[in-house]
Amino acid sequence: MLEINNLKCRIGDTEILRGLSLTVNAGEVHAIMGPNGSGKSTLALVIAGHEDYVVTGGDVTYNGKNLLDLDPEERAREGIFLGFQYPVEIPGVSNASLLKAAVNAKRKHQGLGEVDAFEFLKLAREKMAALNMDPKFLNRGVNEGFSGGEKKRNEILQMAMLEPSLAILDETDSGLDIDALKVVAKGINALRAPDRAIVLVTHYQRLLDYVEPDFVHVLSEGRIVRSGDKTLALELEDKGYDWVREAASA
Amino acid sequence: MTSQNIESFVNQRYQHGFVTDIATESLPPGLDEGVVRAISARKDEPEFMLEWRLQAYRQWLDMKEPKWPHLHYKPVKFDEISYYAAPKSDADRPKSLDEVDPKLLETYEKLGIPLHERAKLAGVAVDAVFDSVSVATTFKEKLFEVGVIFCSFSEAVREHPELIRKYLGSVVPRRDNFYAALNSAVFSDGSFVYIPKGVRCPMELSTYFRINAANTGQFERTLIIADEGSHVSYLEGCTAPMRDENQLHAAVVELIALKDAEIKYSTVQNWYPGDENGVGGIFNFVTKRGDCRGDNSKISWTQVETGSAITWKYPSCLLRGDNSVGAFYSVAVVNNMQQADTGTKMIHIGKNTRSTIVSKGISAGRAQNTYRGLVKVMPQAHGARNHTQCDSLLIGKQCGAHTFPYMEIKNSSAKIEHEATTSKISADQLFYCRQRGLSEEDAVNMIVNGFCREVFKELPMEFAVEAQALLNVSLEGAIG
Ligand SMILES: Nc1ncnc2c1ncn2[C@@H]1O[C@H](COP(=O)(O)OP(=O)(O)OP(=O)(O)O)[C@@H](O)[C@H]1O
Ligand SMILES: [Mg+2]
Numbered sequence: 001m002l003e004i005n006n007l008k009c010r011i012g013d014t015e016i017l018r019g020l021s022l023t024v025n026a027g028e029v030h031a032i033m034g035p036n037g038s039g040k041s042t043l044a045l046v047i048a049g050h051e052d053y054v055v056t057g058g059d060v061t062y063n064g065k066n067l068l069d070l071d072p073e074e075r076a077r078e079g080i081f082l083g084f085q086y087p088v089e090i091p092g093v094s095n096a097s098l099l100k101a102a103v104n105a106k107r108k109h110q111g112l113g114e115v116d117a118f119e120f121l122k123l124a125r126e127k128m129a130a131l132n133m134d135p136k137f138l139n140r141g142v143n144e145g146f147s148g149g150e151k152k153r154n155e156i157l158q159m160a161m162l163e164p165s166l167a168i169l170d171e172t173d174s175g176l177d178i179d180a181l182k183v184v185a186k187g188i189n190a191l192r193a194p195d196r197a198i199v200l201v202t203h204y205q206r207l208l209d210y211v212e213p214d215f216v217h218v219l220s221e222g223r224i225v226r227s228g229d230k231t232l233a234l235e236l237e238d239k240g241y242d243w244v245r246e247a248a249s250a
Numbered sequence: 251m252t253s254q255n256i257e258s259f260v261n262q263r264y265q266h267g268f269v270t271d272i273a274t275e276s277l278p279p280g281l282d283e284g285v286v287r288a289i290s291a292r293k294d295e296p297e298f299m300l301e302w303r304l305q306a307y308r309q310w311l312d313m314k315e316p317k318w319p320h321l322h323y324k325p326v327k328f329d330e331i332s333y334y335a336a337p338k339s340d341a342d343r344p345k346s347l348d349e350v351d352p353k354l355l356e357t358y359e360k361l362g363i364p365l366h367e368r369a370k371l372a373g374v375a376v377d378a379v380f381d382s383v384s385v386a387t388t389f390k391e392k393l394f395e396v397g398v399i400f401c402s403f404s405e406a407v408r409e410h411p412e413l414i415r416k417y418l419g420s421v422v423p424r425r426d427n428f429y430a431a432l433n434s435a436v437f438s439d440g441s442f443v444y445i446p447k448g449v450r451c452p453m454e455l456s457t458y459f460r461i462n463a464a465n466t467g468q469f470e471r472t473l474i475i476a477d478e479g480s481h482v483s484y485l486e487g488c489t490a491p492m493r494d495e496n497q498l499h500a501a502v503v504e505l506i507a508l509k510d511a512e513i514k515y516s517t518v519q520n521w522y523p524g525d526e527n528g529v530g531g532i533f534n535f536v537t538k539r540g541d542c543r544g545d546n547s548k549i550s551w552t553q554v555e556t557g558s559a560i561t562w563k564y565p566s567c568l569l570r571g572d573n574s575v576g577a578f579y580s581v582a583v584v585n586n587m588q589q590a591d592t593g594t595k596m597i598h599i600g601k602n603t604r605s606t607i608v609s610k611g612i613s614a615g616r617a618q619n620t621y622r623g624l625v626k627v628m629p630q631a632h633g634a635r636n637h638t639q640c641d642s643l644l645i646g647k648q649c650g651a652h653t654f655p656y657m658e659i660k661n662s663s664a665k666i667e668h669e670a671t672t673s674k675i676s677a678d679q680l681f682y683c684r685q686r687g688l689s690e691e692d693a694v695n696m697i698v699n700g701f702c703r704e705v706f707k708e709l710p711m712e713f714a715v716e717a718q719a720l721l722n723v724s725l726e727g728a729i730g
Contacts, residue, residue, distance in 0.1 A: 048685050076687040084685075088678045092700035098686065101696060105687035141700070158686065 001026045001063060001197050002047070002166055008057035008222075009046050016042045018222035019058065024166070027194045031208055031233060032201045034219035035241045040201045041085050043219070044170045048082040049075050062166070076102075077109035079165030083155040083172045085201075090142035095154065098142050099124060099161055106162060127160040130190070132183050148175035156187040167191060168199040173207035185210030205237045218244045277334040283307060286435050289334050293404050296411055306424040306434030313428045316562075319591035320620040320652055323533065323560050326498050333436045333469075398451055398482075399444040403471050406442035413444055417475055421504040421541040421568070429500040429535040429562075437471035437502070445480035445511070454710055456485040470501035476511035478544060483514040485713055499558075500535045509544030509571065514552070516709050517565075518717055520724075521557035526586045526615075531559025538565035542574035542600075550577035551594065552708045554717040556724040559588060564622065566595035569603035569631075576605040579705040581717070583724050584617035584649070593622040593654075598634035598664070607638040610702050613649035614725055620652040627664040634661065640670040643701050645694065645725065673701075695722040 002024040009017045016039045024030055032040055046053045049072035060067040104114045125135055131153055143151050152172050159167055173181055188198060188211050200211065208230060216232040217224045226244050277285055286307050290300040393400055399410060407414050424434040445451050476482050505513050524531025540549035551565035567576030578594035596605035611619040627634045642651035653670055675697050683693035699718055706714045
């Protein structure tokens with residue numbers, strides 16, 4: 001589904017990704033871990049098409065297409081979803097109107113008709129109930145004044161509504177209380193399907209207790225320095241990143 | 251047929267009557283007493299009206315153009331303007347839509363303006379655009395039954411001189427300001443509305459403006475009187491871009507609400523703003539004032555301003571009656587080289603008077619947007635309350651927003667609240683929306699519409715939808 005080959009990118013004059021390769025197949029769940037500043041969010045944003053990041057080498061293929069040729073909105077409509085580490089606030093725009101516009105943009109792309117207000121509300125309420133979200137959040141400004149945990153839950157709501165083929169969740173577990181973590185994990189697991197893939201960027205094993213990854217990768221200084229199965233995460237929790245770094249440079 | 255079309259149809263008939271009245275050539279440029287007399291004569295006006303115009307003209311001669319607005323433009327050469335232009339004859343007009351500028355047609359399409367109206371708007375010479383005479387008759391009859399007078403200003407001068415004498419200039423005196431004096435001397439035409447005691451006007455009244463723009467001319471004059479306990483909602487303007495050879499527009503609108511009466515006045519203004527460099531746009535200097543003359547009366551102004559190169563406009567309320575209520579809801583959008591200096595004045599005179607001001611200014615391109623508002627509480631106005639909310643949204647780095655709130659509070663019991671915010675559409679917000687599948691343009695539109703929501707919800711439903719579409723078109727290409 002997603003094939004990243006020797007990807008290099010910079011922001012300003014700083015090179016951040018330095019030859020990163022990663023293959024994600026349909027049906028798989030990948031976890032990406034790594035120290036602060038190693039380039040995890042950068043990778044997520046480059047996949048989503050953020051224009052501040054200049055790709056200087058390598059290629060990215062998504063479902064056979066050259067991903068780097070597509071605008072961010074085209075990538076989204078093709079089924080790529082990014083759960084942001086820091087979701088932005090858009091005051092004045094209701095959560096409902098953004099959600100509805102997003103759902104309809106995708107439907108239009110797929111050649112489907114727009115959902116009407118009634119259908120939309122029904123669907124949104126259903127998904128919100130599953131995430132223990134108060135329906136009142138539909139009428140609030142997008143992330144406006146949301147607590148950290150509420151913002152993350154809102155990202156999961158958007159994901160649930162959009163049913164992406166490839167979901168990249170950047171530290172969606174950070175800032176969640178224990179109950180919220182379970183709810184969010186439930187939301188992620190609900191999306192697991194043979195034709196979908198999920199990439200979790202996380203610092204903690206606790207999310208992986210609920211959403212079991214097929215692969216775990218360690219990112220350091222813009223490269224994947226180690227990959228393994230779910231036991232790698234446990235090992236990391238135990239030994240810290242120095243262990244990987246040492247191993248990598250040895 | 252939608253109500254909009256019905257109104258257009260009615261007014262189209264009126265237009266033809268009008269055209270036959272005055273289908274003569276334009277007056278030569280320049281202004282003197284002779285020109286004022288000629289205008290009055292062509293309209294067949296009674297003596298008192300001519301006298302009124304002449305006095306206004308003499309007062310205007312002594313007055314100077316205001317220099318205080320935050321606006322920059324080449325001085326208007328008042329002696330080079332023709333103060334009376336006959337409507338274009340059919341021979342000069344395009345014969346069909348094929349002869350009309352495709353860009354204009356594209357805009358109509360985006361605004362969702364019905365096909366048959368596009369022809370009219372583009373100035374195509376067509377006769378019977380609307381098909382059903384009976385619908386129009388029903389409309390007129392319905393108003394007549396309840397005693398509502400809704401006609402052109404010229405007609406009112408001829409048919410209802412007693413009302414004109416009593417109310418004209420009673421809210422905006424002739425010498426109120428430079429442009430009002432000019433308008434009083436040479437006003438071309440406009441609308442007149444009278445709602446009798448206790449009557450709730452059975453439909454939204456809309457100017458024939460949409461269809462009749464060519465004739466309304468540069469110096470429009472509107473007078474609306476809501477007698478005791480009556481209620482009326484009036485819509486002015488048009489979302490379609492209006493082109494006009496006349497660069498200077500100076501309209502006057504007077505509203506009078508007697509005891510327990512309510513007037514809701516909504517405007518969508520979309521005059522030609524000029525090209526990206528500001529060439530050729532309309533200068534719009536408008537005096538709009540509502541007088542809550544009776545106790546418990548209520549006047550609200552709702553405006554969506556997107557057009558004109560220069561806008562100078564402060565719809566205001568005189569809250570004379572005890573417990574009277576004034577409101578001003580405004581969205582002003584400027585793009586490219588446009589400049590707007592707009593806002594309101596709320597003058598609290600009666601006891602327990604209340605006013606609300608919600609102003610939303612959006613600037614893009616190199617445009618400048620200024621809010622200028624006055625809240626004045628007179629010594630006798632016990633218990634006055636005002637709430638002002640003044641928000642600016644900037645799109646891009648070269649535009650500007652300015653806020654000048656003035657307050658003159660002469661009664662210590664007054665409660666005045668003022669809130670102001672300035673925000674920008676950030677690159678992060680746009681990226682977030684695009685990651686959810688929205689195009690950049692749709693993202694901007696969504697954010698702008700969200701920003702304006704409080705004002706849009708004050709507009710009549712149909713108008714609100716149009717206004718939203720209009721904003722989107724006005725801001726096209728604002729990013730990027
Ligand atoms: N806009 C920017 N300007 C300059 N440097 C940037 C910018 N964005 C990211 N960086 C730098 O790129 C590096 C990688 O950042 P990134 O956000 O990808 O790290 P991360 O692995 O997600 O870290 P964390 O675990 O703290 O979220 C960091 O050193 C960061 O400071
Ligand atoms: Mg990060």
